Amino acid sequence: MQIRKSDHFQRLNIKELLGIRVEKICSEQGKVLLSNGTSLNYDGLVLATGARPSSLNIPGDDLPGVFTLRTYDDAKAIVRRCDQVSSAVTVGGGLIALKTAAALKERGVQKVTVVIKSRQILSRQLDPLSAEIVKRALEKLELQFVFGVNPIAFEGDRRRGLSEIILEDGSRLSAQLAVVGKGVTPNQELALAVGGKQNRGLLVEPFLSIGRENIFAAGDVIEVEDPITGEFTTSALWSLASVQGRVAGYNALAAMRGKPLQRYIPRLTRMNATEFNRIPVVSVGHIDAQGEDVEIFKGGPSLKSPCAHRYLVFKGPRLVGAALVGDVDQAGPYANLIIRGLPVRHYAKDLLRGNVLKTILTRLT
């Protein structure tokens, strides 16, 4: 699967070394040791090692038939297995577990169950009612849901692979395939070994330096501040990884040449647009904001869709979060209001009706 033309890097005069890992950074010598036994010298280094799926660390999680989903190879292995099974389980209430469950059903797996520890799906992205609308849309695909429990073991044998999943309430689900989607762990070991610091992800300074000379980092491996929630978090968004990569690459070169560095300007880390069983869903910003100055406006349906629901979160005068289900036409303008932090609480009812552009044009300009 290629997203760039095969000569993309060549044209940029970038040499690709595929299938080779960096095993160690020797920062004193400005050198990285590679898995093929050779080494490379550097003047500037950008770590963009991404993240790996978090493991459940429970018995049987290495059985054939138990998967996580990160790479194209993972996807191909799941597809190969799913053609031979009648029941499957996905674990987690987030986008990966839900999208995978729907895809397995679409590929003809008879029984697909989603096991979710929390009480609703997409709890970071959606309010309970929006989540319920999405869940019902997925139930129409005949997906089943089990809430409030985690798996505690996968059972089966090495030859035939997974056969059962045991849940923490003692119940059992028969399944020959499981896909675990319980978040990711940043690949920060290389950086930590040279003195990088970690919290949820690798800590970086505003110029995306890890605090060691000429070493910068970008993408899923780092944590950054979300300008709306104020929290420091990993982002797991392609768009942010790209922007950060550009800043880190620029700064690695600028530092070498003694030029001024670029500051990374924090961007929204919570922004998702997707669809479930033909129902579009958008979630932007701080949906689960708390505090005395937080006000919620919710409503629907709209003329456009009988299952449409809007959920707007205001903190003081600012719109800080929007969840849209069924009718997402105004998603861009809502996101824009959130990012710009304009004082729009006064127009909350207009905004809830979906008159976002009109409100911006007539009242704020």
Ligand SMILES: Cc1cc2nc3c(=O)[nH]c(=O)nc-3n(C[C@H](O)[C@H](O)[C@H](O)COP(=O)(O)OP(=O)(O)OC[C@H]3O[C@@H](n4cnc5c(N)ncnc54)[C@H](O)[C@@H]3O)c2cc1C
């Ligand atoms: C199933 C799935 C669906 C997604 N869908 C979306 C979406 O719709 N929209 C969106 O914005 N984001 C999406 N994401 C998230 C997005 O893919 C990531 O945020 C993005 O890929 C992060 O880019 P990255 O370069 O930081 O890390 P990665 O893309 O993970 O790349 C890291 C690379 O570094 C390599 N590496 C790691 N360690 C070493 C080492 N020691 N030496 C050499 N190489 C190393 C890895 O092999 C990998 O190739 C999705 C992710 C998944 C898994």
